[in-house]
Amino acid sequence: MFTFCKEAGQDSTCGRAGRFLTGHGEVLTPAFMPVGTQGTVKGITPVQLRDIGPQVILGNTYHLGLRPGDGLIARLGGLHRFMDWEGPILTDSGGFQVFSLADLRKMTEEGVTFQSHIDGSPQFLSPERSMEIQRNLGSDICMALDECPPGQLERSKLEVSMARTTRWLARSRAVPLKEHQGLFAINQGGTHLDLRRRHLQEALELDAKTPFQGFSVGGLSVGEPKEAMNAVLAEFVRDLPTDRPRYLMGVGTPEDLLFGIEQGVDLFDCVLPSREARHGRILTSRGRLNLKNARHREADLPLDPACSCYTCRTFSRAYLHHLLRCGELLGFTLNTIHNLSYTVGLTRAARQALLENRFPAFAQSTRAGWLTEEP
């Protein structure tokens, strides 16, 4: 079991700095996890990724189970060796992708039958199969399989779905994992605070028998208004056990990270920083910057003068603008290095501020920076 150690927190926010030990090293929180969907953080080598310095990265159970297959990865020594990442890896359950990517789903109590988005082949995912894939991948943190209802599902249907997720949670929990692997519970309930609390109670009943190593909040940032998401987080995160890591799934923007940290979230993941990078949308300490804009054509300054990543240390906006205009692969790589460095760096700086008891001032100055006119 991961031992979550809270190192610092503040009276004025619920924000907390902590750490926990996994089979592949310690995780210092709060932490943002870059997404390596298909066994690679898109466009980035492991050497470049180590330089960016994330505490954990994420792999996708759905994608890797389909291609190249979890059995193959197991035979080759597991995901860490396959992709040359020796640090901690978290895998999701595959549920979210089945419900967002795959075609022709058929739900039963047993699991979900679907067609692969790659070749249309028939596939089956159940709590047991999700655990099997994650065991084969050998990730350090595994997620229990949940049913992922659409963001605005009506309350009565949502309750039916959540009851199934609770039953699946028990089945996931019953599957033996490898010794170094820990399992996180998943909480659903949309933006209904009472449903989330009831769902958490059900998980805690399971937890009392066999503890989970962490708690994830799913089903947010899936199309609901930002205010509704934030309202739930502001009330709900503090209900989660304090002695285990708390993971807000699929979130998010720099603004979302800062808000989540304030509420006491420890872990985040999102494709946004890397996906935006490939389109030339750059995250900076002065807010967002559209690299395609003609005003960067001759700009002899870095993407973010306050950033010390490889891209900002080495290249001008003019060069990066040129690469983007030409569709050059290197542009995707360099922009990704920056956006991930910025996002990982934001959580690292937040952690430092928490440790030094100055988080509210840090949050205020960070938000003020985003509102400053783009340099």
Added chain:
Amino acid sequence: MFTFCKEAGQDSTCGRAGRFLTGHGEVLTPAFMPVGTQGTVKGITPVQLRDIGPQVILGNTYHLGLRPGDGLIARLGGLHRFMDWEGPILTDSGGFQVFSLADLRKMTEEGVTFQSHIDGSPQFLSPERSMEIQRNLGSDICMALDECPPGQLERSKLEVSMARTTRWLARSRAVPLKEHQGLFAINQGGTHLDLRRRHLQEALELDAKTPFQGFSVGGLSVGEPKEAMNAVLAEFVRDLPTDRPRYLMGVGTPEDLLFGIEQGVDLFDCVLPSREARHGRILTSRGRLNLKNARHREADLPLDPACSCYTCRTFSRAYLHHLLRCGELLGFTLNTIHNLSYTVGLTRAARQALLENRFPAFAQSTRAGWLTEEP
């Protein structure tokens, strides 16, 4: 002027090891130059490129003149700074691209009017304009502008074209370059040995007044039979001045490099290693390997067990096969690192063999390796 110093050669072949000093460092020959068409070797950072270790890289005058524009690059401090490559850079004249990429060309004695392949805008290239672009880029080695006739042009038309190239050579020579820049003459003549010799004589007459810093052989590997190219090289390369570097343009495959080195060529460039890499066609000491082939799906061995590049040190064929099947950007990068490492390494090993007076044995064992069954 570059001082070419021949360090070693052999009686049994014309192959030679040499070196010459440019404004951005010494070039050890024979050397293969990776192609950085648009100010980037596709998919590779300068850090990765330094690790591959080429002696010189190539930039394209045609592409960079059109986009982002040579004036912009000059204002930003030149191509070396723009792309963060502090080693020697050779730029071509732009002639080959005008004749292969651009539309609606109109030739006059003054120069060639054409439409940009990017936006159709009207453009003009002349010896003076080519020199101006290369001066703005600040490359170390510049090429005189030549007319690039199609590979199988009939002899009488070829002679007319070559006469113009000679007149353009004189005009290129007359344009002042920066102090650190050297100019190479260009030799045409297709597969006609007598025409190439006559063309060389014309260049040497110019050379007697103001010396060129090197001699390039153009117009080969443009569709003619390989035997015809090799027959010309076998006779012609030895006619080139021995005290200046010799550059065989747009060549080539590992087989072509070995043959060219045997004939006394010092410099090569080609997009083949990097372009093939992006399609999963891998160059190895055991010949070519098609990474898409299903038999690599579970292969837990490097692309080339004899190679020590980052890709071969770190990743299995199974992983690289997976990236290629998924179309992941990282696959392009890792395969390019290998193919360029292999090609640059081949010229480096050839140089070492020349220095140690064992080139014929080296060439023989290298060729035998290519015929060995793929591991």
